[in-house]
Amino acid sequence: xxxxxxxxxxxxxxxxxxxxxxxxxxxxxxxxxxxxxxxxxxxxxxxxxxxxxxxxxxxxxxxxxxxxxxxxxxxxxxxxxxxxxxxxxxxxxxxxxxxxxxxxxxxxxxxxxxxxxxxxxxxxxxxxxxxxxxxxxxxxxxxxxxxxxxxxxxxxxxxxxxxxxxxxxxxxxxxxxxxxxxxxxxxxxxxxxxxxxxxxxxxxxxxxxxxxxxxxxxxxxxxxxxxxxxxxxxxxxxxxxxxxxxxxxxxxxxx
Numbered sequence: 001x002x003x004x005x006x007x008x009x010x011x012x013x014x015x016x017x018x019x020x021x022x023x024x025x026x027x028x029x030x031x032x033x034x035x036x037x038x039x040x041x042x043x044x045x046x047x048x049x050x051x052x053x054x055x056x057x058x059x060x061x062x063x064x065x066x067x068x069x070x071x072x073x074x075x076x077x078x079x080x081x082x083x084x085x086x087x088x089x090x091x092x093x094x095x096x097x098x099x100x101x102x103x104x105x106x107x108x109x110x111x112x113x114x115x116x117x118x119x120x121x122x123x124x125x126x127x128x129x130x131x132x133x134x135x136x137x138x139x140x141x142x143x144x145x146x147x148x149x150x151x152x153x154x155x156x157x158x159x160x161x162x163x164x165x166x167x168x169x170x171x172x173x174x175x176x177x178x179x180x181x182x183x184x185x186x187x188x189x190x191x192x193x194x195x196x197x198x199x200x201x202x203x204x205x206x207x208x209x210x211x212x213x214x215x216x217x218x219x220x221x222x223x224x225x226x227x228x229x230x231x232x233x234x235x236x237x238x239x240x241x242x243x244x245x246x247x248x249x250x251x252x253x254x255x
Contacts, residue, residue: 001063001072001149001182002027003048008057010043016207017043018054023201023210025150027063028180030220032193034237035203035211036245041186042154044208048184049073049152065149070099074148078155080135082127089114089123092142099146113141116175133164137171144175150182157192166225169195173220190237194230195223202237205244212240 008021017040025031025048033041046052048059050073065072074095082091089110096106114120117137127135136156143151157165169192175181187193193200200214216233223230 001061001065003150003182003184004058004060004062005044005048006058006060008044008047008054008059010040010047010052010054018047019207019209021057021208021210023213025182025184026198028182029198030176030183030185030196032185032187032197032200033203034187034190034193034200034241035208036205036241036247037188038206039203039244040206040208041203044203045152045154045184045186049075061149063149066147069147069149070096070101071146072149074143074146074151076136076139076143076151076153076156078158080127080132080139082135082138084127087124087126088119088130088138088141091127091138092145095142095146109145113144116144116178117141117171131164132160133168136160136168140172140175148181150184153183153185155186155188158188165189165192172196173223177221190234193237194233196220200233200237202240205247 003025005021005023008018010018021044033044035041043052047054061072083094086094092110092113093106096102096109101109114123117140119134119137119141122130122134127138130138139156157168160168173196185196194216197216200216202211202214203209204211214233214237218229
């Protein structure tokens with residue numbers, strides 16, 4: 001299933017946040033959203049997911065979700081959003097219970113996503129017993145459990161240290177390679193964007209408009225830490241954003 005964004009505009013009162021966003025998110029590709037602070041990346045993600053309604057414009061889902069999809073769109077947040085009193089399998093089970101999926105059917109789904117996210121040995125652990133990286137794996141496993149047509153990821157690695165980020169990026173690439181999915185991935189981190197994005201959408205300073213879309217043809221599986229080609233893409237993205245990022249930072253400090 002692909003997503004089409006047509007002339008999306010959004011404001012909060014007199015503050016215009018997004019202006020004339022036209023974008024196609026292809027089926028089974030990862031599109032990263034980058035841009036200076038306050039440019040509307042997370043707002044746009046919420047609009048795509050139906051959590052906010054734009055002032056004008058439309059989000060269109062083209063094609064049908066997988067036949068066994070429970071939620072066509074699902075989120076992965078930066079703060080994990082795990083229930084502390086539930087185990088790993090209990091947190092994953094929660095999204096299935098909401099749809100009346102229990103017992104043997106739920107167990108099959110949970111076992112599958114635990115295996116895919118390398119969590120099978122931790123199914124009985126509580127969140128307090130897990131590292132930040134493991135907690136985010138649980139959040140990803142929970143998202144995968146509903147077999148979404150598209151995943152919406154809002155800075156999912158921003159709370160993690162650099163080493164853990166690298167490991168989680170490897171995990172995401174492995175998951176996508178095994179079973180490609182459609183995703184919109186919001187990040188401030190340009191290294192994450194060039195490692196994970198088939199396309200990188202650069203938004204301007206508020207009101208956010210699309211400045212450029214950078215496509216990277218190199219297969220995800222071949223992208224590695226220290227890749228010279230990826231560093232060139234990263235430098236290009238920073239050159240696009242640098243002046244506006246500095247201005248946005250000063251604006252936030254003035255507030």
